[in-house]
Amino acid sequence: MTSSLYLGIALDGAGWHPSAWREPDARPADLFHLDYWVALVRAAEAAGIDLVTIEDSFGLQSSGFGGIDPRRDEVRGRLDALLLATSIAPHTSTIGLVPTITTTHTEPFHVATGVQTLDYVSEGRAGWRVQVSGRAHEAAHVGRRTLPALDPALVVLGADPAQTALIEDLFGEARDTVEVARRLWDSWEDDAVIRDVETGRFVDRDKLHYIDFEGDRFTVKGPSITPRPPQGQPLVYALAHQKVPYELAVAGADIVGVTPHDDAHLEAILGQLETAAHDVSRGADEPLRVWTEISVLIAETADAAQATLARLNATHGEPWTSDTLILADTAEAVATQLLHWHKLGIDGVRLRPARLPEDLSAITESVVPLLRSAGVLDRPDGVATLRARLGFGRPESRYATPADADARGTATADTEGDPAADSTFELDLTGSIR
Amino acid sequence: MTTTASTTVHPIPQDAAGRPIRQVHLAAHFPGVNNTSVWSDGKAESQIAFSSFRHFAQNAERGKFDFLFLAEGLRLREQKGLIHDLDVVGRPNTLAILAGIAAVTEHIGLVGTLSSTFNEPYELARQLASLDLLSGGRAGWNIVTTSDAFHGENFRRGGFLDPKDRYVRAEEFVAVARALWDGWAPGALAANKDTGEFLSADALTAVDHHGQQFDVKGFGTLPRSPQGHPVIVQAGDSADGRDFASANAEVIFSLHSEFEDGQRFFRDVKGRLPAVGRHPDSLKILPAATFILGDTAAEARERSREVALLQVSPQTAISFLEQLWGTDLGGYDPDGPLPETDPVLADEGVTRGRVRHVADPVAVAKSWRGLAEAEGLSIRDLVIRFAAKHTFVGTPVHVAEQINRHVQEEASDGFVIVGHTNPTGLDEFVDRVIPELQERGVYRTEYEAGATLRETLGLTQ
Structure with missing residues (x-):
């Protein structure tokens, strides 16, 4: 049997090309309306796409990696991705919803309960794309700290110690935030709510757990205010380009998104991930899945796709650049590339449509059928959650260890005949259960 | 207020067109x-x-x-x-x-x-x-x-905010929020494909706030x-x-x-x-x-009593009393009389995570005891009186x-x-x-x- 290739669509504004909003099918005036997003996600859902991600940032977009630019001719502004995803949830039924949430300026407790709530509203389809914010102007929105300007070229080279230290700090904080979220998601055992009329107790407090997280940047006591969500652990996705984020992904993500430009690059990345897996202990139950990210502009012919890209670039004023491979080609070429990388060990792909809705339509109408006939899109029947759809299990809460229950039983037996030493008896008293 | 007596119908103030002036x-x-x-x-x-x-x-x-x-x-x-x-x-x-x-x-x-x-x-x-x-x-x-510091333990700031600064922070918070909400002018979003203007000219105003509680500088992200x-x-x-x-x-x-x-x-x-x-x-x-x-009024009264008993279980009755007494009352019978002892005065009450302001617990306890004795109320009856009072x-x-x-x-x-x-x-x-x-x-x-x-x-x- 052919192994599954999983498909995600990365939604952002009118598409990933900066000039896409001026295309005939684009709806730039509707970018801040729920209807626009529901239509896109429903189209993806109808085609059997596994998940959508929704981009976000802690400030206005800019064309470079630095601060605010004065451009008024490109899409600026975004809705809060978590809230947008939660509003989309009741309008959809099977597709995974994975908003981007930054860890740099947000409260880990709010982030964790927000994703938990998305999981409740979507009935088990929530994920979280973890993102850091390294931009100095975004730090000024909170005033908690000042950040030096990041130069992506220097960062990737690892050449500048100050830049490397900043990256390590940002991703260290992200790692702590993911750890806090995962502990909070587990902090209610699944059977914590007991509604026991006899003893008057709604909840069994022995099944609620303090998480007692203490890190360099924050401490979080717990437990969550929200019961354990349908998936137990909502899906965590991390886009990564170098050693430090690879280590974050190994430590806390379910899926890492990588950006190879060719086979050799992919091989090198997989090697780096393997190194990271040796260096860092894994904080999730199952092996890390590797997805590639590719930007796509699709047309009937390769020439037509290239011509469209050239036209969009002319409007933009310079060639569109991306951290990913940009494929301006036919649906066949895109499908061939995906299947090729799937053979090299890739579990899934997050496609970034250059234009919305046009390239999303091309994916659902042309690329998906090709992949389907290649037999890589079969999904198990009757799966209800995003984790199950992607072949992940539903993990037990880390705090629900059967060994604990055994230990309690043993302790009770040992102290039989000595009620003063019986911890169960003491607990009953302090809980005013009489 | 628990009123079940029939009410006098009051004339409703009306405007010139005969419509009630005040709407619910x-x-x-x-x-x-x-x-x-x-x-x-x-x-x-x-x-x-x-x-x-x-x-x-x-x-x-x-x-x-x-x-x-x-x-x-x-x-x-x-x-x-x-x-x-x-x-x-x-x-x-x-x-x-x-x-x-x-x-x-x-x-x-x-x-x-x-x-x-x-x-x-x-x-x-x-x-x-x-x-x-x-x-x-x-x-x-x-x-x-x-x-309070109790809630702070789940958040970055940790600790607590000096109570006297609560509304200082709230005022400043709202002021910054309003500035951000006003940061995009009406009509800022042009989205004009023909002219290539996504934002109109002078559409965005930066917030530049530096106060006691917050330093916020930059542009909002939404129209x-x-x-x-x-x-x-x-x-x-x-x-x-x-x-x-x-x-x-x-x-x-x-x-x-x-x-x-x-x-x-x-x-x-x-x-x-x-x-x-x-x-x-x-x-x-x-x-x-x-x-x-x-x-009927009688049926409503009966239902009110039934609901109150569900809202104040025997365990809840004791727990409620412990919030005022500041000590473990687990040995008391919820269907019996109130404790003879006075509340324990401590800096921090037994309850955390919920706002309760009782200036003088000893005096309140005394008044509750008096009420219970006068009307023959058990602990649970008394708690129902305070914690399960139905407005209408x-x-x-x-x-x-x-x-x-x-x-x-x-x-x-x-x-x-x-x-x-x-x-x-x-x-x-x-x-x-x-x-x-x-x-x-x-x-x-x-x-x-x-x-x-x-x-x-x-x-x-």
Whole structure:
């Protein structure tokens, strides 16, 4: 049997090309309306796409990696991705919803309960794309700290110690935030709510757990205010380009998104991930899945796709650049590339449509059928959650260890005949259960 | 107030066209994590499943409520150092659940409680603007000023905020949020494919705020939302709280549900408005109210007693008393008399995660003991008297007339109705009380198409 290739669509504004909003099918005036997003996600859902991600940032977009630019001719502004995803949830039924949430300026407790709530509203389809914010102007929105300007070229080279230290700090904080979220998601055992009329107790407090997280940047006591969500652990996705984020992904993500430009690059990345897996202990139950990210502009012919890209670039004023491979080609070429990388060990792909809705339509109408006939899109029947759809299990809460229950039983037996030493008896008293 | 006697029908003040001048405004409170919410009678459904929120919201919208109201959870309540386990526990993230509810409703306002202490203005202003955009102008913010270290243990700032700075921070928070909401001019979003202008010229104004509590510099990320500024709700009752409300709030969620007390509060707060240049109708006062219906007054009284027994289990009765006594009373019989001993005075009470202000516990205990002795009340009876008091008990006609009397005679602008069963607790109110209000011409029969929450509330700018 052919192994599954999983498909995600990365939604952002009118598409990933900066000039896409001026295309005939684009709806730039509707970018801040729920209807626009529901239509896109429903189209993806109808085609059997596994998940959508929704981009976000802690400030206005800019064309470079630095601060605010004065451009008024490109899409600026975004809705809060978590809230947008939660509003989309009741309008959809099977597709995974994975908003981007930054860890740099947000409260880990709010982030964790927000994703938990998305999981409740979507009935088990929530994920979280973890993102850091390294931009100095975004730090000024909170005033908690000042950040030096990041130069992506220097960062990737690892050449500048100050830049490397900043990256390590940002991703260290992200790692702590993911750890806090995962502990909070587990902090209610699944059977914590007991509604026991006899003893008057709604909840069994022995099944609620303090998480007692203490890190360099924050401490979080717990437990969550929200019961354990349908998936137990909502899906965590991390886009990564170098050693430090690879280590974050190994430590806390379910899926890492990588950006190879060719086979050799992919091989090198997989090697780096393997190194990271040796260096860092894994904080999730199952092996890390590797997805590639590719930007796509699709047309009937390769020439037509290239011509469209050239036209969009002319409007933009310079060639569109991306951290990913940009494929301006036919649906066949895109499908061939995906299947090729799937053979090299890739579990899934997050496609970034250059234009919305046009390239999303091309994916659902042309690329998906090709992949389907290649037999890589079969999904198990009757799966209800995003984790199950992607072949992940539903993990037990880390705090629900059967060994604990055994230990309690043993302790009770040992102290039989000595009620003063019986911890169960003491607990009953302090809980005013009489 | 538990009134079941038949009410005199008061003449309703009318305008020249014969319409009642004062209209009733109602909010629907999602059942909270306290003993009011009954979970033990088999009728209560999940406190967290989205189906519960959907039912609750759609029923309130069927009843043409102005808005639904959600409290906020920042930490689970504790008593005697242990998580309190006798009441409903667990709720969603406030903003996220409102975004979900926005998708399954069309008209009803969505008001969430959000702390100015454990949030930052840039992010919260953006989330509220997002909610206003996603809901087509239905967002409201009940701003609370948590200050204790207990909640702080779940947040970056840790520790606590000096209580005297609570409203300093809240004031500054709202000022920064308003600046961010005003940062995009009306019409900033040009989205003109022909000219290539996505933003119009001079569309964006940067915020550059440096104050005691916040340093916020930069641009907001969202076009002006349908309401511009989400509706500001406030629930604090201190002198600082009332000053904050008269300067900032558009709705007060008050605890003054008794008639005369309500009138005093109404006069006090509305009387503060002219001094700050505001019209009395630019602020609505909505006290919390519970209700029990029956076909007859006697039946309603009987149901009230049945519900009260569910709201105050034997264990809850002891637990409630421990909050005042500040000590373990586990050895007392809930059906027996009150403790003879006085409350233990400590810096920190036994209850954490819930606001309780008792200035002199010993005096209060003494008065409770006196009341219990005079009327022969057990511990549980007494606790029912205080913790399961139902605001309106009677026939639907009686309850509607009581509500209307409060509004016409300026004891309130309406009520925040709290049901005791999740999520169906307000179904009966919508079925039976709302038609009575509508028949009296004091309550809407349809929402105004496309109205924002501010418009639905009839707030005068």
